[in-house]
Amino acid sequence: MNRFVTFGEIMMRMAPPGFLRLGQTLPGTLDVTFAGAEANVAVSLAMMGADVSYITSLPENPLADACLSTLRSHNVDVSGVIQTNVGRMGIYFVEAGANQRPSRVTYDRAGSSISITPPEQYDWEKLLDGAGVLHISGITPALSAMAADATIAAARCAKSLGLQVSCDLNFRAKLWDWKPGTDRRALAAETMTRILPCVDLLIANEADCGDVLGIHAGHTDVDSGNVEVDAYPDVAKKVAQQFPNLRLIATTLRESISASHNNWGAMLYDVESHSATFSPEQNGRYQPYEIRNIVDRVGGGDAFAAGLLFAHHHPDYSTPQQVLNYATAASCLAHSVLGDFNFSSRSEIDALARGSASGRVVRWRLIHKRNCPSDADQTVDAIAVLRQLSCGNGGSNSVTSEKERSIVFDLNGYGTFLEGIQNLLSVRIDTAEMLSVCRITTADDDKIRGQPLIDRCVIRANGPVMRAQ
Numbered sequence: 001m002n003r004f005v006t007f008g009e010i011m012m013r014m015a016p017p018g019f020l021r022l023g024q025t026l027p028g029t030l031d032v033t034f035a036g037a038e039a040n041v042a043v044s045l046a047m048m049g050a051d052v053s054y055i056t057s058l059p060e061n062p063l064a065d066a067c068l069s070t071l072r073s074h075n076v077d078v079s080g081v082i083q084t085n086v087g088r089m090g091i092y093f094v095e096a097g098a099n100q101r102p103s104r105v106t107y108d109r110a111g112s113s114i115s116i117t118p119p120e121q122y123d124w125e126k127l128l129d130g131a132g133v134l135h136i137s138g139i140t141p142a143l144s145a146m147a148a149d150a151t152i153a154a155a156r157c158a159k160s161l162g163l164q165v166s167c168d169l170n171f172r173a174k175l176w177d178w179k180p181g182t183d184r185r186a187l188a189a190e191t192m193t194r195i196l197p198c199v200d201l202l203i204a205n206e207a208d209c210g211d212v213l214g215i216h217a218g219h220t221d222v223d224s225g226n227v228e229v230d231a232y233p234d235v236a237k238k239v240a241q242q243f244p245n246l247r248l249i250a251t252t253l254r255e256s257i258s259a260s261h262n263n264w265g266a267m268l269y270d271v272e273s274h275s276a277t278f279s280p281e282q283n284g285r286y287q288p289y290e291i292r293n294i295v296d297r298v299g300g301g302d303a304f305a306a307g308l309l310f311a312h313h314h315p316d317y318s319t320p321q322q323v324l325n326y327a328t329a330a331s332c333l334a335h336s337v338l339g340d341f342n343f344s345s346r347s348e349i350d351a352l353a354r355g356s357a358s359g360r361v362v363r364w365r366l367i368h369k370r371n372c373p374s375d376a377d378q379t380v381d382a383i384a385v386l387r388q389l390s391c392g393n394g395g396s397n398s399v400t401s402e403k404e405r406s407i408v409f410d411l412n413g414y415g416t417f418l419e420g421i422q423n424l425l426s427v428r429i430d431t432a433e434m435l436s437v438c439r440i441t442t443a444d445d446d447k448i449r450g451q452p453l454i455d456r457c458v459i460r461a462n463g464p465v466m467r468a469q
Contacts, residue, residue, distance in 0.1 A: 002132025
């Protein structure tokens with residue numbers, strides 16, 4: 001499978017807990033994570049098992065070091081990141097919307113390191129050596145003229161080296177202000193039309209082609225939540241006529257019923273065959289996912305881009321329908337996960353893509369490698385021992401038999417068991433026991449009724465048996 005490289009800005013994401021607003025929280029505590037469109041794609045690809053490198057420019061300070069440590073913990077290669085003594089790390093503040101109140105994003109990213117790093121500081125031939133795909137977006141070139149030139153240089157170098165180039169238009173009206181006297185949409189169009197001739201796979205949401213390229217989808221009205229799905233193949237056809245180098249054009253189709261309820265799907269247009277594929281489908285007809293209780297929609301488009309790239313370049317997904325089903329399922333699941341990173345495993349995405357949408361609890365079983373004979377089926381049900389111990393209070397061992405032990409967890413909020421598994425490196429547990437994931441089975445609903453939703457744990461999935469620190 002090809003090695004992926006993504007390039008763009010990563011920021012600190014600051015959010016009030018739950019559905020609180022900034023005015024209710026400050027002065028007070030905000031939840032701080034890291035996020036950025038291209039970094040989100042990189043982390044998602046790595047979680048699916050892909051080999052991925054992330055390129056950006058960050059300041060030399062402890063905040064940037066913590067950010068890079070987070071990316072490394074998710075198996076993203078950051079060896080090509082530039083750390084400089086100029087600029088800062090950008091910040092964005094997000095309030096989660098609910099019902100008829102929309103989510104709100106406030107940027108504080110002016111003067112970030114990536115926006116003032118000269119494009120010639122990136123050695124693109126070296127950074128792209130051995131890679132097969134470069135992924136970029138329209139967000140980074142919106143930051144500054146230097147960031148735009150760096151993105152253009154990356155795309156052109158990738159094209160000259162024979163890489164496939166993926167680009168998410170990602171129009172952000174709050175950005176694109178670096179050329180005084182020029183309309184923001186006009187500046188976006190001027191800049192992106194210098195990048196798109198290098199692109200093989202173009203990704204856009206339901207409004208991007210209209211905002212950036214002036215190609216609109218019939219009577220689609222994003223503000224009212226009306227999406228004219230049947231008009232998007234014609235949009236893709238017109239985009240391909242303008243940029244004949246494009247091979248695939250993907251469009252996400254979000255119908256915003258409210259901040260808490262969205263219908264979600266996508267279209268994939270094959271330029272050579274002039275054919276459009278829609279997902280999800282029921283009985284051969286497009287039927288979007290109805291996401292009625294959104295946990296966090298920020299990063300949903302990036303989860304789609306990662307899923308599309310992964311499936312398109314993986315031999316297990318041989319048809320456009322399989323590729324799009326995987327990408328759409330990945331982005332659907334991302335709406336159930338707090339934060340920009342999509343903590344969804346490939347197996348979870350595949351299950352939803354195949355139609356498993358009931359949300360039934362999946363029970364993970366853990367086997368203790370040191371105390372159990374290799375031929376014994378001695379397993380410990382993580383949910384069964386959930387209440388006994390707390391890793392938040394230091395953690396300890398719970399003996400369930402002479403040969404079985406397990407670690408139990410203090411779990412708060414909403415999330416997935418896999419999300420906690422993939423966060424092992426940020427969780428400290430006072431035990432030297434070695435554990436690994438043994439198998440997954442689906443529990444009957446009546447056996448888990450009333451159990452808390454899982455948010456954190458202490459085992460890393462898809463990795464070697466390891467000793468907890």
